[in-house]
């Protein structure tokens with residue numbers, strides 16, 4: 001039996017689909033067990049219960065491989081990166097108590113303990129915890145994940161469709177190497193089938209300079225927006241203003257800093273095969289037509 005945290009969410013859903021298609025049994029731990037989902041009775045849902053890891057251990061009883069996608073994108077209320085680290089440690093403890101043999105843990109490319117990058121720092125801390133745990137492990141490090149439910153690429157397209165101008169932070173020459181969500185799920189499931197301890201990037205076959213990616217998206221969606229360069233603080237201010245209008249957090253400082261520091265590029269041989277340029281071309285008609293709402297996904301249910 002397998003457990004996928006967040007099987008009704010984004011990446012976790014693709015992992016669960018693959019496991020089920022391969023004839024595997026899947027349960028999920030989720031923040032919202034009652035959420036509408038495509039799996040029906042095929043995926044039994046249990047609530048996260050980070051305060052009581054014994055209860056989570058009971059939920060994980062009989063599980064051989066745990067696929068963990070749980071994380072928070074930004075601090076909001078008590079859902080902070082610090083809390084997400086503590087919660088994940090509780091989950092690891094529960095998995096050990098339940099006798100889970102292997103964990104496939106979703107991290108991020110180039111995790112780093114830099115204090116100014118809490119997202120990347122939390123991921124680095126958790127990688128250490130996973131390596132210390134008494135289970136075999138696979139740590140998967142995606143760059144940026146794209147696909148139907150994607151947030152970043154979709155929302156760049158959303159802005160390019162509607163605004164007269166689009167601000168690129170800095171010189172726009174930093175890199176980004178997105179990975180397709182189906183590739184990400186395939187890599188995770190393949191790693192779940194192994195027994196060795198492994199850490200691997202999940203990155204696509206194309207690396208773009210950020211500005212080139214924005215131009216590619218703009219062309220695909222027929223945007224006439226003027227592309228301008230400005231300092232990072234101005235891009236963050238613009239994103240914050242848009243976030244206020246849309247009731248969301250569009251972009252965080254550490255996401256922008258991580259992007260500009262080339263942390264969303266892998267130094268390994270690409271493990272994803274799907275080209276973002278092909279996917280954008282195939283999805284140009286719908287890309288960015290609707291805003292992808294992070295807060296809507298996790299806080300307004």
Ligand SMILES: NC(=O)c1ccc[n+]([C@@H]2O[C@H](COP(=O)([O-])OP(=O)(O)OC[C@H]3O[C@@H](n4cnc5c(N)ncnc54)[C@H](OP(=O)(O)O)[C@@H]3O)[C@@H](O)[C@H]2O)c1
Nearest residue numbers: 006009010011030031032069070071072079143144145298
């Ligand atoms: N998306 C990307 O581009 C990207 C890039 C690099 C790394 N990653 C990593 O890939 C993993 C999966 O990302 P995803 O985008 O596919 O995530 P997701 O499906 O939106 O969420 C994954 C899990 O985290 C929980 N979660 C997310 N935000 C939360 C919040 N604010 N409060 C409480 N619970 C929250 C979800 O809860 P529910 O079960 O209630 O839905 C779900 O269980 C994460 O570890 C992320 O760090 C993603």
